Amino acid sequence: MELRKLQRTPDGTYLVTIPKAWAKRAGLGAGSVISYEERQDGRLLLSPKIDEERQPLETMIEASALVRREIIERYLLGYDIIRIQAKDTITPELRDEARRTTKRLVGLEVLEEDSKRMVIQCLIEPSLLIPEKILRRLEMLSMPMQLDATRAFVDSDLELAKNVTE
Missing domain, CATH: 3.30.110 (Translation Initiation Factor IF3)
Incomplete structure (x- = not known):
């Protein structure tokens, strides 16, 4: 892995240079546009081609x-x-x-x-949907149903059982 230093411009934005060999292999030059994607773990993924x-x-x-x-x-x-x-x-x-x-x-x-x-x-x-949060929400929605189903079974409560299945 190669390391690069961030540089700050007078207006407060940051710059980082990319390896010249990579730019050449990708057919990039001055003024070329590259795309980037921020990953959930904070990493940036650079791509020499703009995704359709x-x-x-x-x-x-x-x-x-x-x-x-x-x-x-x-x-x-x-x-x-x-x-x-x-x-x-x-x-x-x-x-x-x-x-x-x-x-x-x-x-x-x-x-x-x-x-x-x-x-x-x-x-x-x-990309805004985080699977862990979705699963946590589904768990919160299903947990009361599971408890009611158990209670309906133990108490032989048909009305509660119907409520769970609806």
């Missing part, structure tokens, strides 16, 4: 009883657009479950829907 606008990641889910689990899974995998498709129609119960799940996840919105499909989109820039 990122295309949204899309996925398709078959409308089923597992719709909640599927939405959460695809959300955590970083998909921007989640399409739910049914062969006939999406039942009101599945539609409600999809809406409830969407409301619980940061940045997700139902954008389109008709009788056979729903389109859910993440409206937040994916």
